[in-house]
Amino acid sequence: MTTPEMLDERYGRTRPAMPRWVVVAVIVVAAVGFGAVGWSIFAANIDAVDADTTGFEVVDEHSVAVSFQFSGPVGRSIACALEAQDREHGVVGWKVVEYPASDLPARAFREVLATTGDATTGLVNSCWVT
Known part of the structure; x- marks a missing residue:
C-alpha cells in the first residue's frame, strides 16, 4: 500500500464513485460506435466484386x-x-x-x-x- 492510500484509509477519505448515468452513457456510446463500425464493414463488402x-x-x-x-x-x-x-x-x-x-x-x-x-x-x- 502506498502512502496516499494509507493516509486515505487512516482518515476515512474515500474517492467519490462515478455516477451510474455516466457508466451507462459510456456503455451506450461504445455500443453505438461498435455497431456503426460493424455496419460499415458489412455494407462495404456486401456488393464486393x-x-x-x-x-x-x-x-x-x-x-x-x-x-x-x-x-x-x-x-x-x-x-x-x-x-x-x-x-x-x-x-x-x-x-x-x-x-x-x-x-x-x-x-x-x-x-x-x-x-x-x-x-x-x-x-x-x-x-x-x-
Missing part, C-alpha cells in the same frame, strides 16, 4: 482478347472495365461490358477489345455491381 485476368491474346494490330473471371453477389448484374495497353503502358483500348444477373457466384468470360494501336497486354481494370 473480385475480378482476375486469366489471360490475354493479341489477335492483330487492332484487337486483343482478354480472358477473365469474377466473383460477386448472386442475383445482381455486374459490369467490368477492360483495357488494352501498349509497351509504355498507355491505354490503346477500353471497353465496359455489362453482364446480366446470375445465380452463379463465379463466372468466366473472354472479350475482344478494339485497339487504336499495337497492344502488348489486355487486362481487367475493375468490376462492380450495377
Whole structure:
C-alpha cells in the first residue's frame, strides 16, 4: 500500500464513485460506435466484386482478347472495365461490358477489345455491381 492510500484509509477519505448515468452513457456510446463500425464493414463488402485476368491474346494490330473471371453477389448484374495497353503502358483500348444477373457466384468470360494501336497486354481494370 502506498502512502496516499494509507493516509486515505487512516482518515476515512474515500474517492467519490462515478455516477451510474455516466457508466451507462459510456456503455451506450461504445455500443453505438461498435455497431456503426460493424455496419460499415458489412455494407462495404456486401456488393464486393473480385475480378482476375486469366489471360490475354493479341489477335492483330487492332484487337486483343482478354480472358477473365469474377466473383460477386448472386442475383445482381455486374459490369467490368477492360483495357488494352501498349509497351509504355498507355491505354490503346477500353471497353465496359455489362453482364446480366446470375445465380452463379463465379463466372468466366473472354472479350475482344478494339485497339487504336499495337497492344502488348489486355487486362481487367475493375468490376462492380450495377
